[in-house]
Amino acid sequence: CAAPAMSKAAAVGTAAAIAAAAAVGVYLSRKTLTLISSYAKAAEFPPVPAFEDRSLANHEKLIMTGTLLICTQNLAVSGANQVVLNLVDGGIWTGSIVVLSPTVGPFAKEFADLGAAVCIGELTDLMERVRDIRFAICNTIMTAHLVNSLTEMGIPTAWVLHEWWPEDMMVEELEKRNDKNTTPEVVKKALATCARVVCVCAAQRELYGPKNGVVTFVGVPEPTAHWKVGAVPAGQRPITLLTLGIVCPRKNQHWAVQVFKKFAGNRKDVRLIIVGARYQRQYEIEYVEKVKAEADGDPRIEIHDVTSDVDQFYRVADVLLFTSLNEVTPMVIAESMMRAIPVVTTNIAGIPEMLEHGKHGYVLPPEEEPFANALKELCVPGADGQRKRLQMGLTAKKHADATFTNRTMVTEYRLGLLKMSPPIILLDMDGVVVDWDKGFMRSWGNTSSVDRSKDYAMQKCVPAEFVKTAEALFHTQGFFAGLPPRDGAVKAVHEMVAKGYQVFFCTAPVLTSAFCPSEKYEWIIKHFGQAWASRVVMTTDKTTVRGDVLIDDKPKISGSQRPAWQQILFTAPYNTSVNDKPRLDHWKDWEQAVLTAVRGEFVAPGRESRVELAPEKVTKEVVATLPDFSHLLPPDYRADYLGWRAGKAQGAKGEAWNAAAKYAALQDASLLQEADDFTEVTVFRSGYANWRRGGVSGAKSIMIRQAADAQSRMS
Known part of the structure; x- marks a missing residue:
């Protein structure tokens, strides 16, 4: 038969x-x-049950085979690229990582600094060269065509969506970009077939309706232990409302000024600090002028340029006033709560999922009366008001520490990879x-x-x-x-x-x-x-x-x-x-x-790591035991060198090091100006960038040549 x-x-x-x-x-x-x-x-x-072992997902050193491929829309300075950079920095995958982009950009160096291989080109060419790709992460809606290609190849793929584009807006945005690879039809196919579509909030998942959608909040770097050192005590300064973000129409800062004036009236003990003015695009220049006109010289209202040192403003903030009309899950809200700063925000997109109204802050419709009333409740003068802000801020911090850390985000993404391709x-x-x-x-x-x-x-x-x-x-x-x-x-x-x-x-x-x-x-x-x-x-x-x-x-x-x-x-x-x-x-x-x-926890006998501890402090007694090369140095360096041998903090080397650091800071400031929103990009902030470049012993070296190039372009 x-x-x-x-x-x-x-x-x-x-x-x-x-x-x-x-x-x-x-x-x-x-x-x-x-x-x-x-x-x-x-x-x-038969189908195998989903892999759910969080003891592996929580572990930063998994000894597993295969390469993780990260596909980006580009390598420009953007919040979307910052998210995947944070994944790499957080140790999402211990094995090989390859970043694919159609064009080069500033973030290429940042990925390379973390040990990832950066490939500029096409997916088909890469697949011929890298034969052991285990899974992939595609970043932004503009990589939908890559999602489809990888899915057809049988490579488990997670697709990260950052945008908030309703159907009509999606058509408009895609046409605006004139990218023939990504069309509404291509996006719909990816939403229907991708193994794991990562949305940054439940509202975004509902908007796009992916077949295999999950929600993972974007993580943000935790503040340094000393972020508030040097802050003026609350009782010695006005109650400060902080509005942080690129000054532009969608951020709605002119309305923040209106709300502040309505709430503040004739009070002299309050102020509004707006940070994020930029003068590159014409519409931004015009809007900055509109905000200044709305402020109308009010001495209680300050407008500051884009900065790489946001903590100088967080240090003096009592309340974050967030009036944006187009966001998904803005990082500045999570950052503020991590610093125990209560938030008064609009209730758009995924923001209501980020905090509980009345507990961690106020989540309100973009209407003047509710905002003004919330600010009156939070900004009561004296000890009662300070106590209320402190209590709400600490509650918000506890919530943010459990929800929005980079570590939490990396763990969720790692678990997603393990679900797609278990051990x-x-x-x-x-x-x-x-x-x-x-x-x-x-x-x-x-x-x-x-x-x-x-x-x-x-x-x-x-x-x-x-x-x-x-x-x-x-x-x-x-x-x-x-x-x-x-x-x-x-x-x-x-x-x-x-x-x-x-x-x-x-x-x-x-x-x-x-x-x-x-x-x-x-x-x-x-x-x-x-x-x-x-x-x-x-x-x-x-x-x-x-x-x-x-x-x-x-x-x-x-x-x-x-x-x-x-x-x-x-x-x-x-x-x-x-x-x-x-x-x-x-x-x-x-x-x-x-x-x-x-988890890589087995250590064979005799192979235990041997770390030789360096002296806690280099003293002049230690230096005195070293050979003296002062007679070989130019006269203008000799004094500093001898001073170092006598116990000063640095010698001639310090001059070159400081110069390189200044060049690097200029480069970071220049790159930060390119971001759609500087608050969404942390890699070029002063403290974080310094750590990445060697502010802590053992970190990476300063790219002096690139910094010098950046300076020459600015001059």
């Missing part, structure tokens, strides 16, 4: 089984072929899942003594005169098919799958046995079911198989390549002397063994 039509998965499994057997020069028996190919529908491997566990059969020794001894009986500690190969563990007898035993028909499972193995394998791991059997056949390959398949089908036949990888070189963990009892596995996996050694008498690998003694402990390996 005709065989039933096979599903794609079953066909692949059958082909793999036949190919594996053919590769070692033997053939599957008719019985085994029947077992694998019959009932084809039942042979399709791959490869399982050896003989001696690991299969109790090979027990089956052998059951047939061997009292034939001779067996010292299993001698060698991995059984025939080397019996007296010399019985070697041929032992080899003949495991070459007999039915030997491999009749072996018993190891205690707890079958249950453990099912537990792995239930937890969302990708599980495959990776086994080496006995090349001289006509029965071994086919009987291994029979064994798997007997103990695990028909569908598992497609999960068997049979090879004589396990180093060619990609995976994250291989559980194997062989003391030393060699082959043609450096394996992508790390081995967990399943304990046996013949491998007890091995101490450079993590171990698994019993199947009941499989999960802890896997987590220890994937």
